[in-house]
Amino acid sequence: MGNFDRKIEVFADFFIHHNGYKTVLLGLKNTALIAVIGLIIGIVIGTIIATVRVLPKTNKLVKALNGVAGLYVSLFRGTPIVVQLLVFYYVLMPLMNIHMTSVTVAICVFGLNSGAYISEIMRSGIQSVDPGQMEGGRSVGLSYGTTMLRIIMPQAIKNILPTLGNEFISLIKETSVVSFVGATDLYVAFNRIGSNSYEFMIPYLVMALIYIIIVVVITLLIKIMERSLRKSDKSM
Numbered sequence: 716m717g718n719f720d721r722k723i724e725v726f727a728d729f730f731i732h733h734n735g736y737k738t739v740l741l742g743l744k745n746t747a748l749i750a751v752i753g754l755i756i757g758i759v760i761g762t763i764i765a766t767v768r769v770l771p772k773t774n775k776l777v778k779a780l781n782g783v784a785g786l787y788v789s790l791f792r793g794t795p796i797v798v799q800l801l802v803f804y805y806v807l808m809p810l811m812n813i814h815m816t817s818v819t820v821a822i823c824v825f826g827l828n829s830g831a832y833i834s835e836i837m838r839s840g841i842q843s844v845d846p847g848q849m850e851g852g853r854s855v856g857l858s859y860g861t862t863m864l865r866i867i868m869p870q871a872i873k874n875i876l877p878t879l880g881n882e883f884i885s886l887i888k889e890t891s892v893v894s895f896v897g898a899t900d901l902y903v904a905f906n907r908i909g910s911n912s913y914e915f916m917i918p919y920l921v922m923a924l925i926y927i928i929i930v931v932v933i934t935l936l937i938k939i940m941e942r943s944l945r946k947s948d949k950s951m
Contacts, residue, residue, distance in 0.1 A: 726908065726917035735908045742904030743925070749821045749893060749900070750886040756822070757829025757882070764788065764830065765837035766863065784834070791831035797892040799824050804896040817898035825886060836878050840871035873944050880937035884930050901925060 729735045764784045770777050791799065804820050807813070815823075844867050852862030891902040905922040909915035
C-alpha cells in the first residue's frame with residue numbers, strides 16, 4: 716500500500732502544483748468540443764444523405780445523388796478514423812494550402828466520419844416508420860418534403876435515439892486518436908502527467924474513471940429523453 720500511496724502523492728503533486736489540472740481541463744474541453752460538434756455535423760450530413768438514399772429513384776439526378784451518397788458512406792466507413800485524420804491533416808491540407816488548428820481538423824473529420832454512420836442509422840429509422848404515414852401525409856395535400864420533415868423524421872428520430880446515443884459515446888471514446896495530429900484531449904493530458912512524473916498508473920486509472928463517468932452521464936441523459944418521449948406519446 717505504501718508504494719500505491721506514493722504513486723497517488725506523485726500524481727497529486729503534478730496534478731495540482733505543476734498545473735496538470737489545466738492540461739486535463741483543456742483536454743476535457745477539446746474532447747467535448749470534438750465529440751459534440753462532430754455529432755451535430757454528423758446528424759446534419761447523415762440526415763441529408765439518408766433522405767437522398769430513401770428518395771424514389773425516379774430520375775437521373777436522384778440516381779446520381781444516391782451514387783455519390785453511397786460512395787461517401789463507403790469511403791468513410793471503410794477506412795479507420797485515424798487514417799482519415801492523418802490524410803486530412805498531412806496530405807489534403809498541405810495540397811490545398813488550408814490552415815486549420817488540429818482541434819478544428821479533428822472536429823471536421825469526426826463530423827464527416829460520423830455523418831457516414833448516422834446516415835445509415837437515420838435511413839434505418841426512416842424505413843422503420845410505417846409507409847402509411849407517408850401515404851397519409853401525401854393524401855392530405857402535403858408535399859414529399861413536408862411530409863418527410865414534419866411526420867416521418869420526428870418518428871424516425873424517436874426510433875433511433877438510443878443508437879444516436881451510442882454513436883455519441885463512440886465519438887467520445889474515439890477522440891483519443893486526435894493526438895496523432897497534435898490535438899490535446901484527455902488521453903494526451905494524462906499521458907503528459909505520466910511522462911512528466913514518470914508514473915503512469917494513477918494518471919491512466921483516473922483517465923479511465925473520467926471516461927466511465929462521461930459515458931454513464933450520457934447514458935442516463937439518453938434514458939431520461941427516452942422516458943420523456945414515451946410520456947409524450949402516451950399523452951397524445
